Amino acid sequence: MGRFVAFIASLTVLVAITMQAQAQRPAALPPTGDVPGSSDHPLIPRYKGSEIRRHSVDAFDSYTLATGRILKRDKAPVSQVAEKSVALEGKVTNLIYRAPVDRSSLEVFRNYEEALKNAGFETLFTCSRSECGPGFNRAMNPDVHNSLLYDANQHYRAAKLARPQGDVYVALYVTTDEPSKRAYTKLTVVAVKPMEQRMVVVRADEMEQAIARDGRIAIYGILFDFDKADIKPESKPQIDQLGELLKKNPKLEVLIVGHTDGQGAFDYNLTLSQRRAQAIVTALVATGIAANRLTPAGAGMVAPVASNRTDEGRARNRRVEIVERVSGGR
Secondary structure, eight states, rough: HHHHHHHHHHHHHHHHHHHHHHHHOOOOOOOSSSTTOOOOOSSSSOOTTOOEEEEEEEEEEEEEEOOOOOOOOOOOOOHHHHEEEEHHHHHHHEEEOOOOOOOOOHHHHHHHHHHHTTTOOEEEEEEEEEGGOHHHHHHHHOGGOOOOOOSSOEEEEEEEEOOTTTTTEEEEEEETTTTTTTEEEEOOOEEOOOOOOOOOOOOOOHHHHHHHHHHEEOOOOOOBTSSSSSSGGGGHHHHHHHHHHHHHHOOOEEEEEOOSSSOOOOHHHHHHHHHHHHHHHHHHHHHTTGGEEEEEEEETTTOOOOOOOOHHHHHHHSEEEEEEOOOSSO
């Protein structure tokens, strides 16, 4: 009887472990048909008979559009390895289609070319096969998990549709999965639009109170172009308020700390945040603040205040913190 009870207990543990492993395993794609919840982009129809194998939409995100050859085979961002590129921000839609059997990547690509032309898109750059440059396939598809395998039959087109309500950019990449001989299309559509301005300018007296209470304050009114350290003109009201705070408190010394979200390479974000912090210091010095009162520091992605898995979280993590620097011993 004791052995039987022990056997049942062991069996129960084994079943529990198996169920837990199955629960942790990512859901498999359906063998045929569109993935659940997916749909075509309203501006660009699919190639007839194709199936959506991947689909995602980000309400506001960044994307670097390759508009030139890839110069080297590297894991670096497109902006660093492409001959030319365009930094975009807006609504980003990603789709991966699997074409019907016995359809070549060139045939699928030509059909999409015609569809883009009919929709009014202008071509910014196009290439095929080796003329796209070494490592072009890696640049177009850095994520192994999305099942796009590459061969020599790659074709690419970057295009733009100018609209009064906001321009639309397209990255069209078509190739062939070598084992299955099926053509796959990766379609990225970026509808450029301004980010919703939810972050208000923090006034000098509010910053003064927060620093006195907490020793620091996060501000979101200093904006930068994507992947750059150039302060946008609309940041002037927040820069002015920060300058007013420092003029009102002539003995106050601060760290200007730049923070990025969790996207991109660690070292690159660290350097970018340092450059942005330095740009703020330069702007404040231009208003008459002594440089020795300001210390620029880049924190990169190391101190998030929200999850980097969502647009909202990444927006909160992209910030500047003003930290009081107190002189004295340790």
